[in-house]
Amino acid sequence: MTHTTTDQPARRPSGAIVPVLAFAGIVVAVMQTLLVPVIKDLPQLLSTSPSNATWVLTSTLLSGAVATPIMGRLGDLYGKRRMLLASLGVMVVGALISGFTSAVLPMIVGRTLQGFAMGAIPLGIGLMRDMLPRERLGSAMALMSSSIGVGGGLALPAAALVAQNADWHALFFGAAGLGVLSIVLTLLVVPESEARAKGSFDVLGALGLSAGLVLLLLPITKGSDWGWASGTTLALFAAAVVVLLLWGLLELRLSAPLVDLRTTARREVLLTNLASIMVGVSFYVVSLVLPQLLQLPAATGYGLGQSMVVAGLCVAPLGLTMMFTAPVYARLSAKYGPKVTLIMGLLIIGIGYGGGLGLMDAAWQTVITSVVLGAGIGLAYSSLPALIVGAVPASETGAANGLNTLMRSIGTSVSSAVIGMVLANTANHVGGLAIPTLHGFHVSFLIATGAVAIGLVLALFLPKPDRAPQLRASSQEDAGLERAEEVLRVFRGRVLDAGGTPVARAKVTLIDRRGRQAGATLSADDGSYALAVPAEGPYVLAARAAGHGPLASSATHHGDHRPIDLDLSLPGETVSA
Template structure:
C-alpha cells in the first residue's frame, strides 16, 4: 500500500489528463460543423447523404456510452478509456487519409465512441482523487461536454481557414494519441469492479432503440416529421426500448440497472439532463445563424464563419473557468443548489438574449453567461448521481447521464430546425431565419431551463458519503470513530438467492466493538442506506422471514460491491462465516 501511495499521481495531474481527453472527445462531436456546407462537394455526394457525417458520430456516441460505462465497471475504467481513445485515433486517421464517403462515415462513427471518455473519466476521478479535489475535478470533467462544443467551432474554423480540411482529423488524431499515452502512463486503474457478465442482449436492444429514437429526432426535419421513415424509426424505438426494459428487469447482470436508475435520486437528475442539454446546445445552433446572416436581412450581422466562431468562444472559456466555482458552491451549499443556480442563470441569459441581438459583443456576453449557467448545472448532475449509486456502478450511471444530455443536444438541433425553418425571409436569393424565429427558439431554451428548475425542486438531498477507507479491525484504538464527524454511510442491495429483491429485509450495522449502530429496512427494490453516525461499522447483517441471514464485512465510505444474497431457509450451508460468493467482495 505504501508503494502504491508513493507512486500515485498528484491530483492535479489526474484532473488535467482526464479532463483533457474529455475535451478532445467532445471536440470531435463538433469538429466538422464548419465543413457542413462544403461536405457534398468534398465527398462527392448529395447534401442529404453528407449529413450522415454528423449523424454517424451522434449515433455511435449514444450507443457506445452506456456500453462503455458498464464495461468500465466490470473490467476496469482506465482499460476501457484507453480503448475508446484508441478508436478515436483510428477514426481520425481514417478520415484524414481519404475523401470517400464510406470511410469518412466509419471514421466519424469511431470518433463518436470516444464521447464515453467523459463518464469514464468522472468515475475514475471518484476512485482516484482525494475528497477535497473531487468536486472541482468532476465539475471540470463534466463541463468538457459543453466546453468542447464551445471551443470546437472556432478551433475548427481556424484550421479550415489556414489548411486543408483533412488537417482537422490529423489534429484530432494527434490530440487523441497524446491523451491515450498520458492516460496509460499516469492514471492508475480503479480497484473497484462490479464483476458479473456482460449483458449482450441488453446492449443490442438498447442500441436498436437508441438508433431508432435518434434517427427520428435528428432526421425528422430532413425526412419530414410525418414521413414513413421518421414514423417507422420512432415506432422501432418505442417497441425496442419497451422490450429492452422488460428484458433488463429480468436479467441477472443488466447493462443498465433500471431498478437503481428508477430511484428518485437518480431518475430526476437524468430527466433534468435532457432539457439542460437542449438549453446548452440551442445557443450554439441559433447564434451562428444570427451572426452569419447577411446585413440585408435587417437583423443579421454578416460575419464570416471564423469571426462568428471567435464571437462564440467565450461560451467554452467561461465553462472552463467556472469549474472550480461550481465545486466551491457545491461544497458550501450542496450540488442541488449549484444545479438550481445554474438553471436560473441559463433561463435569465436566454431571456436577455431575446433583446441583445444587435451587436456581436452582446451575443458574446449572452453566450458567456449561458456558459456559466451550464457549467454549474453540468458540474452538479454527476455529483448528485454519484451520491445515489454504489461505487461499483458509477461508470454505468454516469454513462446513462451523458446519454441523456446527448438526447437533449440532439433534440435541440431538431427543435431549432423546426422553429427556424417555419419563419424565414428571402435575402440575396437565399432564405434566412426571421428575427421572430430566432427569438422564439431562445424563449423555448429558456423554458427548458425553467422546466428543469421545477423538476430539480423534487430532487432529494443525500449526504456525501465519507471517502475515508480503513480495513476492518485496523487501528482498534480509534476504530469506533468514523473520523472528522462524517457519517459512516453504507448503501447496497439485498436479494434472494433466486435473484429477486429482498424487500423489507432488516439490515443491521454492527460496530467493530460489537455494538449495534443502526437498523434499517430495504425498499421494494431491495436497496438500503444505513447510517452509523460517527461510529465505524465493521459488519452488516441482513435477515428476512423465510430466508437465512447473511453478513458481510464493510468499509465505511464504500458501498456494497455486490448484492448481499439471502439463502432460502431450507439451504444447509451457513450464511454468516461462509458468506455466499456474491457477498465476499470487499465493500
C-alpha cells in the same frame, strides 16, 4: 476457494491523474464541436442536402450516447483504463477516416467512430472514484463532468482558425493528434483500477439501445422530408417505442444489465436524469445557432458577417465561463447544496436564452449571451454528478453516473437532430443554397428556453439534500453510517490494528458473490464503518490501510434488516519480498 478482489490500483496514482483524465474529457469535447465552425458549409462540402449533413453531427452524438453505457460496462468487466484507451483509439481511427474523405457516407462512418470517445467521461469518473480519496472526489467529478463544455468552448476558435486558413480536413488530423496525445498521457500517468465486475457483457442490451435510439432520431431528422404524417415517419416512431420498451423489459430481467434501470426508480435519480436531458438540449443549441448567425453575410439583413475565427472567439466565452464557474460552484454547493446550484444554473440558462432572443444584432451581443449561458451551464453540469452521488448508495454510484451521462448524451443528440431539422426547414433557398433564417434561430432559442423551463420544474421537485456530497469527507457520514442506519440492512463495526487500536481512514470494500464491488467506504476517526447491503447473501469485506496488511473477511447477511456487527482486525505492516 474464496474469490477476493480489490479496488486499489496496481500502482499509486500520481497527482496528475485528475488533469490527465480531464484532458481526455476536453479531447472528447474538441471532437464533438470540431465541425461547428463549418456547419453552414457542410451541405456544399459534402455535396449533400442540409438534412443529410445534419447526420454528420447527429451520428457522433448518437454513437456517443450508445457508447457511454457500453464502454462503462466493458470497463467494469475488463478494466476502466483499458477501455478508456480503446475509446480514444477508436476516436483516432474515426478522425483519420473522416480526414481522408469528402463523401457524406464515409464521413458519417468516421464521425460515428469518433463518437465512441464519449465513453471516456464515465470511465474517467469511474477511475477517479476507484483511486481518489473522498475529499477530492467531488471536485474531481465536477471537473470531469464540465470538461465537455470547457473543451467545446475553447475548441471553437481554434477549429475556426484551422478551417479558415487550411483545408477543413486538417480539423480531423488535429483531433487525431490530440487523441494520440491523450492516449500517451493516460499510459504514462493513469494506473489501471483492479476493480472487476463478474458476469458477461449484455450484447442484446447494447444492440437494443442502439436500434431504439436510431429509430427515434432518424424520423426526427428526416420527418420534414418524408412528411410528419407519412407512413414511414409514424412507423419508425412506433418501432422506436416498441424496441425501447422491449429493451427496458430485457434490462430489468438481467442480473448484470447494460444499464441498471432499477436505479432510476428513485425519485431523486429519475428527476435528476430527466433534468439532465434538458440541460443537454440547452447546451447544444447555442453551439449550433450562434456560429451560423455570426458567419452569415450582413446582406441577409440579420447575419453578422464575421469570419470563422471571430465567430469562434465570440462563442469561446461559453467554455471559458464554464471553467471559471467551477470554484464558484464548489462554494455555492458547499453552502446551499447541489439542488440549489442546479436551479440557479437553469435560471441563468433561461435568462441567457430569453435575453439572447433580443441580442442578435451585433457580435458583442452574442458574447454576452455566451457568457451568461456558460455560467448557467457550468453550474448545472457541475451539480448533476453531485446530486446522483448523494441520491444512491456507494454500491450504485457507478451505474447511476453512467446512466446520467447517457441522459445528457441523449439530450445533446435530440438537440442536434431537432435544431438541425428546424434550421433546415425554415431556411431560404437561394441559388441552390439553404440559408438559415432569423426565424429559425428564434425558434431554436425558444426550444432551448422551453427545455430549460421543463428542467427547472423537475429540479424544483428534487428533495433537498443536507449538504453537498463532497463535504462528507472525513466524517461519519462519509463512512456511510447515516445512509446505512437509514436502511438498517448493513454490515457495521470498527477497523482495528493488531493491538486493538482503531484505524482511521481505512478503505473497506464490500464484494458480492460474483466478485463485484457492492460498496466502499472509509472508516471514521474512531475506526467505525458501515456499509449498506444491496441484497441478502454471502459477501467478502476487504479492508486495507497504510502501514497495515490487507484483510479479507467472509460474512453472510440474511436480509432481515438487522445490522450485523463485524470488527475487522488488520494484520501488521507487510514487507514486500
